[in-house]
Amino acid sequence: xxxxxxxxxxxxxxxxxxxxxxxxxxxxxxxxxxxxxxxxxxxxxxxxxxxxxxxxxxxxxxxxxxxxxxxxxxxxxxxxxxxxxxxxxxxxxxxxxxxxxxxxxxxxxxxxxxxxxxxxxxxxxxxxxxxxxxxxxxxxxxxxxxxxxxxxxxxxxxxxxxxxxxxxxxxxxxxxxxxxxxxxxxxxxxxxxxxxxxxxxxxxxxxxxxxxxxxxxxxxxxxxxxxxxxxxxxxxxxxxxxxxxxxxxxxxxxxxxxxxxxxxxxxxxxxxxxxxxxxxxxxxxxxxxxxxxxxxxxxxxxxxxxxxxxxxxxxxxxxxxxxxxxxxxxxxxxxxxxxxxxxxxxxxxxxxxxxxxxxxxxxxxxxxxxxxxxxxxxxxxxxxxxxxxxxxxxxxxxxxxxxxxxxx
Numbered sequence: 001x002x003x004x005x006x007x008x009x010x011x012x013x014x015x016x017x018x019x020x021x022x023x024x025x026x027x028x029x030x031x032x033x034x035x036x037x038x039x040x041x042x043x044x045x046x047x048x049x050x051x052x053x054x055x056x057x058x059x060x061x062x063x064x065x066x067x068x069x070x071x072x073x074x075x076x077x078x079x080x081x082x083x084x085x086x087x088x089x090x091x092x093x094x095x096x097x098x099x100x101x102x103x104x105x106x107x108x109x110x111x112x113x114x115x116x117x118x119x120x121x122x123x124x125x126x127x128x129x130x131x132x133x134x135x136x137x138x139x140x141x142x143x144x145x146x147x148x149x150x151x152x153x154x155x156x157x158x159x160x161x162x163x164x165x166x167x168x169x170x171x172x173x174x175x176x177x178x179x180x181x182x183x184x185x186x187x188x189x190x191x192x193x194x195x196x197x198x199x200x201x202x203x204x205x206x207x208x209x210x211x212x213x214x215x216x217x218x219x220x221x222x223x224x225x226x227x228x229x230x231x232x233x234x235x236x237x238x239x240x241x242x243x244x245x246x247x248x249x250x251x252x253x254x255x256x257x258x259x260x261x262x263x264x265x266x267x268x269x270x271x272x273x274x275x276x277x278x279x280x281x282x283x284x285x286x287x288x289x290x291x292x293x294x295x296x297x298x299x300x301x302x303x304x305x306x307x308x309x310x311x312x313x314x315x316x317x318x319x320x321x322x323x324x325x326x327x328x329x330x331x332x333x334x335x336x337x338x339x340x341x342x343x344x345x346x347x348x349x350x351x352x353x354x355x356x357x358x359x360x361x362x363x364x365x366x367x368x369x370x371x372x373x374x375x376x377x378x379x380x381x382x383x384x385x386x387x388x389x390x391x392x393x394x395x396x397x398x399x400x401x402x403x404x405x406x407x408x
Contacts, residue, residue, distance in 0.1 A: 066127070080124055133173060170195065181200070205322060213300050233246075237264065243263065247280050247282065262290050302324045332368075334354070
């Protein structure tokens with residue numbers, strides 16, 4: 001399996017170069033971004049002498065889990081610098097510039113590249129988020145004496161790396177100084193393979209508990225004028241299925257006049273906004289609907305709403321439901337949420353509902369809108385769930401430091 005993995009990585013690197021040459025933007029950016037990588041890392045180490053802590057994320061979604069841990073590391077290890085690496089250009093390019101002391105790419109997972117990477121900086125420790133298990137890098141860091149930690153992981157029996165053919169990757173898992181997972185079920189799954197893990201939770205809960213950014217003043221004033229004191233149903237990261245269901249809901253004769261619909265599409269290109277506006281034409285004409293055509297304001301808008309629909313549940317999977325839940329909003333979403341354990345937890349605790357069809361979504365929303373007590377109770381349950389699951393970042397860093405102190 002080790003040889004097959006090495007061949008696969010060589011093919012990946014070759015495929016990225018070919019795809020980039022043929023015009024694939026993301027592949028081209030990934031290839032170009034890795035050019036001169038080792039020299040940049042060496043220069044960063046020279047500019048900031050002393051120990052470095054490495055944190056690796058696949059992309060921007062994983063960074064949302066890493067950010068609270070990085071903040072905790074800065075508090076507990078102020079003398080150490082932070083290297084943040086990404087596999088994907090979308091993460092590297094979208095990450096805030098001040099997220100770490102140096103932000104760059106992770107080399108492709110070949111043995112030679114991994115050994116070079118492990119030797120570029122005086123690494124004190126290395127943290128890997130969720131599903132990032134790159135064996136060559138982990139073995140190289142182990143050989144270099146660098147303690148590694150996996151956090152916010154979630155494992156399912158029979159799936160990689162717990163499948164019957166994943167022995168090589170489980171050997172890589174065994175190199176981690178600490179295996180930190182989201183729940184006790186993952187602990188038991190790993191124990192079946194002789195791997196010890198600790199349930200420290202999901203740091204995304206810490207991330208969403210931070211104060212929401214303020215809305216731009218002009219947008220804030222415009223929404224305030226439009227709302228006019230009405231309660232707001234917000235559709236966050238909406239796609240066509242949610243928008244079509246909501247268009248039917250607000251066009252019905254029973255739509256209450258004291259409610260407005262605020263729609264924040266997943267994509268805000270002119271073409272996508274035009275399509276959204278066409279679906280919601282009747283609601284827009286009646287001035288009971290407002291469509292947001294900019295990015296970066298969704299989290300701030302949740303604090304203005306009373307009820308949320310989160311998109312993606314009839315597509316590849318739901319978007320972030322913890323943000324509206326942390327704002328105390330009941331949340332409704334489509335059926336594709338199996339990869340997101342917080343979705344089922346919110347459902348079980350009464351803070352969220354799953355809609356299997358468009359008609360089902362409309363019925364759920366009508367039920368909450370028509371029953372203020374039920375709406376209030378569901379919102380309180382959502383907020384309580386987020387509050388009870390917070391504190392993972394502190395637990396993750398404490399667990400890592402304790403394990404390293406025991407080893408030394």
